[in-house]
Amino acid sequence: MNRAPLLLVSIAIAALLSGPFLGCRGERSDKPPRQFFPGMDDNPRWDPQEQSDFYADGRTMRPSVEGTVAFGRSAVAIEQDWAGAYQLERARMLKADDAVHTARGADGNLVRDIPIPLTAELLADGQKHYEIYCAACHGYTGDGKGMVGEKWSYILPNFHDEKYIDKDDAEGLGTDGHLWNIARYGKYDVQGVQKMPGYAHALNETEAWGVVAYIRALQAARRGSLDDAPASKREMLRQQQGPAADATRPASPDADRADTTLSQGDTR
Secondary structure (H helix, E strand, O other): OOOOOHHHHHHEEEHHHHHHHOOOOOOOOOOOOOOOOHHHHOOOOOOOOEEEOOOOOOOOOOOOOOOOOOOOOOOOOOOHHHHHHHHHHHHHHHOOOOOHHHOOOOOOEEEOOOOOOOOOHHHHHHHHHHHHHHHHHOOOOOOOOOOOOOHHHOOOOOOHHHHHHHOOOOOOOOOOHHHHHHHHOOOEEEOOEEEEOOOOOOOOOOHHHHHHHHHHHHHHHHHOEHHHOOOOHHHHHHHHHHOOOOOOOEOHHHHHHHHHOOOOOOOO
């Protein structure tokens, strides 16, 4: 059987099919480019948050499916230092722990104590944010006599009042959950008038707990004495107070503030 005609026909068909593709190489023309898949080339494009008449709500960005929980990190079960940041980020995104992310326990009440580990890093972070967002009104020592607070139309709360210290008070003003809730969402009186703005836009859940931890450190420093301070800090505090300092006397507000940033291993 002579296969030559069949081979020639096959070559001719291949040349015809490949011609349009080969013709694209090195070809110069002022005409619009050839479109082999017009449906893909001309697919409509939307920018984020752009308006669209295609959907009934007029939005191009579609809401998540009901029940969807967005998170950007896979579970990391390895107990190593490098994994800590990923585990913390995942926990923040999932918000699975109500006590941490809403300050409320299983009974729906505000939690009594801070529900995350107290570390030197958390306290230092809390001091930073307290001095940025809180000190202007509440003062650097928490006595309510900040530069803005002293000029306010009414006396601002003093964190050293017993009602903000006693966690078991019937009003619940002394619980860590109450302080966290105020820091995040502000304060309203019984008539619904806002007395203080919330800072949820600036403080995430963990950062707000850091602020609470720092307020507790301010309270402890005011009520304590030099003997309660870490040994590595006592001499510095005595020098700041002068020769008349007495170890049994409560430390001054300035000295208290100097010692609220504890070194590693001194967190109590």
